[in-house]
Amino acid sequence: MTRRSGLPRNNLLVLLCTLLYTSYHSPIGLTLRDSTSSSFAFAAAQATDPQTCKDGDQTCAADKAEKCHVETKDNCSEKELEYIQKMTIKSSEERQSQISRLNELLTRDEQNLNSALIPWIKERLHILYSLEGMPEDSNDTVVEDSTFAKSDEQPSNAETIRTNSNNERLITIDELAQHTTEENQIWLSILGKVYDVTTGISFYGPNSGSYKFYAGRDASPCFTTGKNNPEGAAEALEEWEGKKLMSVTEWSQFYEKHETYKFLGVLAGSKYYDEEGEEKEVRRIILDKAAEAKVQADKEKEEKKKARLEKKKREKEEREKKKKKA
Incomplete structure (x- = not known):
C-alpha cells in the first residue's frame, strides 16, 4: 500500500x-x-x-x-x-x-x-x-496595578502594598528614584506627595528641559526658586516666609487637580512623611504658614480692590460735580 x-x-x-x-x-x-x-x-x-x-x-x-x-x-x-x-x-x-x-x-x-x-x-x-529579588516560595500576593487612582479605585490584591492611616500608598525614596523614564513611568514628589506625570514627558522626560530634574525626587523648593539642583532641593521650606511658600502649595494643588497626572501615594521616610507614611510636623508647619499667608494675601487683595472701587466712585462724583458747575 x-x-x-x-x-x-x-x-x-x-x-x-x-x-x-x-x-x-x-x-x-x-x-x-x-x-x-x-x-x-x-x-x-x-x-x-x-x-x-x-x-x-x-x-x-x-x-x-x-x-x-x-x-x-x-x-x-x-x-x-x-x-x-x-x-x-x-x-x-x-x-x-x-x-x-x-x-x-x-x-x-x-x-x-x-x-x-x-x-x-x-x-x-x-x-x-x-x-x-523575591523568594520563589513566597506566598505574597502581587498586585496587578501598582498605582492608586485619585478615586476610590485600588488594586484588587493589595496585601503587598503598605498604606498609612489615610489608606495612602507608601512609596520609598529609592522606589521614587527608579521612575524617571517613559518606559518605567515618570514620577515626582512635591511636599511628600507622589504623582505619575508620565503624560508630561515633554516637560519631565530625560530629553526635556530643566524640569527633568524633578523626576524621581522631591524637589519642592525648586518649584519656587527655579534652582533645579541638589542644593536648591535641599532648602528648608519651613524657614521661608509664608508668601514664598504660597507658590509651592499652588504647585502642589496644580498636580492634585491635573486631569492626567495621577496621585500615587506619599513619600515614606522623607522630610515630610515618616516611615509609616504619617505626616510630619514640619509639613504641617509649612502648610499652616502658607495657608495663613494666603488668607492675608486674599484680605489685602480684597482691600486693594475695595480701595480702587472707592477711588473710582469719588472720581466719578467729582466729574459729575464739575459738569453741574459748568
Whole structure:
C-alpha cells in the first residue's frame, strides 16, 4: 500500500492536540503578554525549545536540574536570555503583574494545561522572581496595578502594598528614584506627595528641559526658586516666609487637580512623611504658614480692590460735580 504524503501520524496527533489546546485556552497569549504573538505560537515554541522537558525525559530533567542563573546568565537557554532582557527593562510593577498572571494561570489551569507548558511557565516565574529579588516560595500576593487612582479605585490584591492611616500608598525614596523614564513611568514628589506625570514627558522626560530634574525626587523648593539642583532641593521650606511658600502649595494643588497626572501615594521616610507614611510636623508647619499667608494675601487683595472701587466712585462724583458747575 502506498503511504500517503504529508505529516507522520505522530506529528498530526501533536498538531491536533495543539489546536485543541489553543481553542480551549485562547486567552493565554494575551494573558502572558510574552514574546509569542498567539497561543499557537506559545505552544509550538515548546516543541522546538531544547530547554523544555517532556514528561519522563530523565536526561532532559537532569540537564535542567540547575536553573538559569539570572544574574550571571549561566545555564540559560536562548529563549530565557531573551526573556531576561525583555523583563529587565520593564518596571518592577510590570514584572510583579506578570508574576501574578502566571501564578494565576498555574493555579487555575494546571489540571488542564499541557504538561510541557508548566516548566515553561515556571522558568519564567523563576526569572521574574530573581529580577524582583523575591523568594520563589513566597506566598505574597502581587498586585496587578501598582498605582492608586485619585478615586476610590485600588488594586484588587493589595496585601503587598503598605498604606498609612489615610489608606495612602507608601512609596520609598529609592522606589521614587527608579521612575524617571517613559518606559518605567515618570514620577515626582512635591511636599511628600507622589504623582505619575508620565503624560508630561515633554516637560519631565530625560530629553526635556530643566524640569527633568524633578523626576524621581522631591524637589519642592525648586518649584519656587527655579534652582533645579541638589542644593536648591535641599532648602528648608519651613524657614521661608509664608508668601514664598504660597507658590509651592499652588504647585502642589496644580498636580492634585491635573486631569492626567495621577496621585500615587506619599513619600515614606522623607522630610515630610515618616516611615509609616504619617505626616510630619514640619509639613504641617509649612502648610499652616502658607495657608495663613494666603488668607492675608486674599484680605489685602480684597482691600486693594475695595480701595480702587472707592477711588473710582469719588472720581466719578467729582466729574459729575464739575459738569453741574459748568
